[in-house]
Amino acid sequence: MAILETMTSKDVIALEDKHGAHNYHPLPVVLNRGEGVFVWDVEGKKYYDFLSAYSAVNQGHCHPEIVGAMTKQAQTLTLTSRAFYNDVLGKYEKYATETFGFDKLLPMNTGAEAVETALKICRKWAYEKKGIPENQAEIVVCENNFHGRTTTIISFSNDPVARKNFGPYTDGFLKIEYDNIKALQEVLEQNKNIAGFLVEPIQGEAGVYVPSENYLKDAKALCVKHNVLFIADEVQTGIARTGRLLATCGNCSCADKHCSGTPEVKADILILGKALSGGAYPVSAVLANDAIMGVIQPGNHGSTFGGNPIAAAVGIAALEVIKNENLAQNAFDLGELFRAELNKFIPTSSIVNAVRGKGLLNAILINDTEDSSTAWDICMALKENGLLAKPTHGNIIRFAPPLVMTKEQLLDCVAIITKTLKKFEK
Numbered sequence: 001m002a003i004l005e006t007m008t009s010k011d012v013i014a015l016e017d018k019h020g021a022h023n024y025h026p027l028p029v030v031l032n033r034g035e036g037v038f039v040w041d042v043e044g045k046k047y048y049d050f051l052s053a054y055s056a057v058n059q060g061h062c063h064p065e066i067v068g069a070m071t072k073q074a075q076t077l078t079l080t081s082r083a084f085y086n087d088v089l090g091k092y093e094k095y096a097t098e099t100f101g102f103d104k105l106l107p108m109n110t111g112a113e114a115v116e117t118a119l120k121i122c123r124k125w126a127y128e129k130k131g132i133p134e135n136q137a138e139i140v141v142c143e144n145n146f147h148g149r150t151t152t153i154i155s156f157s158n159d160p161v162a163r164k165n166f167g168p169y170t171d172g173f174l175k176i177e178y179d180n181i182k183a184l185q186e187v188l189e190q191n192k193n194i195a196g197f198l199v200e201p202i203q204g205e206a207g208v209y210v211p212s213e214n215y216l217k218d219a220k221a222l223c224v225k226h227n228v229l230f231i232a233d234e235v236q237t238g239i240a241r242t243g244r245l246l247a248t249c250g251n252c253s254c255a256d257k258h259c260s261g262t263p264e265v266k267a268d269i270l271i272l273g274k275a276l277s278g279g280a281y282p283v284s285a286v287l288a289n290d291a292i293m294g295v296i297q298p299g300n301h302g303s304t305f306g307g308n309p310i311a312a313a314v315g316i317a318a319l320e321v322i323k324n325e326n327l328a329q330n331a332f333d334l335g336e337l338f339r340a341e342l343n344k345f346i347p348t349s350s351i352v353n354a355v356r357g358k359g360l361l362n363a364i365l366i367n368d369t370e371d372s373s374t375a376w377d378i379c380m381a382l383k384e385n386g387l388l389a390k391p392t393h394g395n396i397i398r399f400a401p402p403l404v405m406t407k408e409q410l411l412d413c414v415a416i417i418t419k420t421l422k423k424f425e426k
């Protein structure tokens with residue numbers, strides 16, 4: 001097909017600009033190949049991927065085990081819908097629930113769909129189990145959250161770009177400050193109709209904001225006390241990204257020696273997406289125990305593609321790679337190294353104020369005003385030097401490479417980053 005012939009980056013960008021909706025502002029790089037921690041542009045230039053598709057490609061690009069499982073399943077059976085059973089979904093549900101330590105899993109496709117699913121489960125539980133009067137349930141969320149792009153989810157966003165002119169908004173959400181345990185305590189004490197607390201263990205989009213040490217543990221304890229469901233959105237933080245299988249690692253069976261295994265931070269409802277497929281396919285899931293998931297009955301919720309055999313096969317393979325290659329451990333070790341190396345550089349630098357993060361979910365804070373283009377300009381320079389990253393809100397650059405990176409590669413990346421930053425010294 002003529003339309004699929006090789007094109008230059010410039011041509012591809014012009015094509016998208018003309019025929020595609022302008023709902024993103026990508027870095028001007030056009031990729032056509034990926035392998036492990038690397039991607040290549042259409043001109044053949046090689047880059048370190050330091051974003052991993054927002055933490056979807058934790059297992060590395062085109063991981064052979066994941067692609068193999070996907071290809072094999074694609075040649076056998078792709079979709080039945082849930083009108084019938086397929087012979088892979090149950091195996092995947094068993095594997096994933098045992099991995100994360102929950103009774104049941106509800107399969108969806110995208111992160112936003114899984115968040116919507118969790119909200120529905122939480123509301124139904126509130127009316128049928130907690131006894132909140134009909135249509136009165138409230139769900140507490142945090143300021144500067146990112147949970148996706150649906151009408152309900154943007155209703156409780158406070159990002160004006162995501163929200164403005166998309167009203168009327170969905171009711172039933174109360175917003176409190178993130179990492180403020182007093183604010184959670186107050187809202188739970190004042191309002192008897194609270195069904196759940198939806199939280200990101202680290203706020204990724206907001207700029208990799210890591211809450212204080214005991215925040216999640218104390219929040220979970222408050223939820224228990226007030227019979228409120230603790231809903232963890234681990235779409236970005238989950239699947240080994242932060243140096244553990246989950247950032248809220250409860251009683252899961254991960255063999256990671258760094259896992260605190262503190263059961264008090266186990267979510268009542270766990271939301272996963274992104275790396276649940278290693279970036280090969282849209283796979284998301286909501287996990288909960290029977291007392292909660294039991295409220296969902298036939299007809300209450302569903303998705304034509306959710307739980308399809310390819311997604312199920314990919315999901316098993318993607319989780320196996322995480323375990324077999326010890327990626328939680330690797331993310332932990334490389335994360336410590338990354339922050340230590342940058343912390344050596346920062347005191348000598350006038351352009352970076354700080355590095356923060358957990359495991360391989362990190363960010364640097366650029367020393368410039370929020371509305372300046374410095375973070376973008378640095379990302380453009382990093383691209384020239386063979387490393388791809390993207391600014392998040394304000395002047396913050398997120399660094400989230402695939403977890404299959406080696407120590408040598410990571411040090412190579414640190415050298416690229418510091419060399420680039422030096423060009424921006426004031």
Ligand SMILES: *Cc1c(COP(=O)(O)O)cnc(C)c1O
Pocket residue numbers: 054110111112113115146147148149200204205233234235236237273274
């Ligand atoms: C990416 C993300 C989502 C939304 O996932 P999509 O697959 O883009 O719908 C939800 N929550 C968090 C924390 C995310 O990072």
